[in-house]
Amino acid sequence: MASTETLQTPEIEYSPLKWRRAWLTMDKNPVAIEFAKTNLGVFILHVGFILALAASGQLSNAALVMVSATLGAIALAPHRRIELLVGASILYVILRPFRIDGWTTAVNLKSQIIEASPYLLQIPAVILFLLFSALYLKAMRWEKTKHFAKRPVTSLFLIWSVFLATAVALPQGSLVGAYMWTFVGVMVSAIWFLGYAAVDEKAKVKTPLIAKAGMMRPIWGGGSTPIGKGFGYLNKFDAKDADELAVTRLKAVKLVVWGALLAGLWFVMEHVARNVLEIPTLLNSILATAEGTTTVGMSWISLIYDYLLDLVIIAVWGHMIVAVIRMIGYRIPRNTRNPLASRTLAEFWNRYYFYHKELLVDFFFYPAFIRYFKKSPKLRIAFATFCAAGAGNYLFHAARDTHIFANSTIIEGLAMHQSAWVYFLALTVGLIFSQLNPYKIKPEHGFFCHSVLTRINVCAFFCLINVFGDFTTVGTLAERSQFISSLFFF
């Protein structure tokens, strides 16, 4: 008979704060890192990861199966990681080539007109686009095209504009017209991915051309903004050995669990707002103001609540994508990192949607900054900021939403942009002022000024310009302006 002493199991102290600390520091805990390197550890981490991913409710069942299968395959055959990643991404882009519902709807409408399945339009368009991408990247290596290689945005948008003009010019009910619109949609959905692939031609670590051309919609999903950029960026954050891979996977699990908790918070906030407190959405509040059926107090509540919901959902969505990329072995930075802590508008942009800010900085800000107004530092920064936050940001959204021209005239389509123009103008002016403002609030100005007032200012600015951040036809510029006026009793 065993002694009483040997039968005793170590007591687990009930201390949620210690558990929390242990969880948050597990990627620095040598025992956890060693365990994460074992086969059992890898298995448990992957199972836990996929469960948290599923619990977040951010992925469809099909996407969850694809991501799980890809992660599992990469864990089993890490030496085939690139092939598996690219293969899964090609399958993904064929099945889901568009990033926004507008393009899916537009292509579905075209397919109904010509009485064909949308897949008959999509699949050939995706295959043609992947071939085009490979040829484009190949051309970037030729000496004669060096000028274009240094300006991927210009060259890509010139080519895309030709396809767009052709799609507009072709008879709208024709088969060729339907194919051209589908190709335009597929291309613009992946244009920034192709842009980063072109930039990666200059990267130190060379990735095979076919792999780069196949990553036009990576398996981790997301919108038109390439989270994780391209292989050149991913390779900078690649885990170099088993220890780094274990740490990266532990960070991935931490992030996906945090994302799932935030998804729960978002769900509760949304449910409480709409069903219990009956707070209308911002758009409904704008329309209600135009009809005179709401109060100023409810307008403010709706504005602030929508802003908070937006912050939470963008964090959830970004965390899920970054977590999947980390699970594959690339320890890239988060997309959203405590945006409410921002003390300046420029800092908010960095913290709120890091990879969209990076896209605009990489493709618009830096190219303008290094070329223009070098003699005048202030004008130089202001112009580069205009190119990124104003012109580049507008181009990004306007190109992404060109599906509206598939079923309306150019004038009608441009009319839908009027609110967005105000948004980009206000954002540009705000960011320029934020960067050039000589009066910076410092800690010596006191806690309230430095830590509270600055953050309230940033929140108020983004809250208010959100009223105009819309490309839909619902809620005209006049109605949105009336809403803003009503907030201040005008």
Next chain:
Amino acid sequence: MTQSIHDVVKSMMTARGNTQDLSMDEPIFTSGLLDSLAATELMMTLESDFGIDLADADFDISKLDTLAELEGLISQTA
């Protein structure tokens, strides 16, 4: 010269409340350690203090992301 660019980056990080040690190959801007505004400050310093022409046709902006790359760029120009 090498020490100088290291100091410039370090002082930018300190000014933004970041006192962590930076390895030579650690991404500075693409990892979000420093933001694009800091990048513009650094680029202006490279032009004014190190005589580097950023508008040169062969200049590659992505080569400014680590201390090692910055040092390489400065030594090429020197």
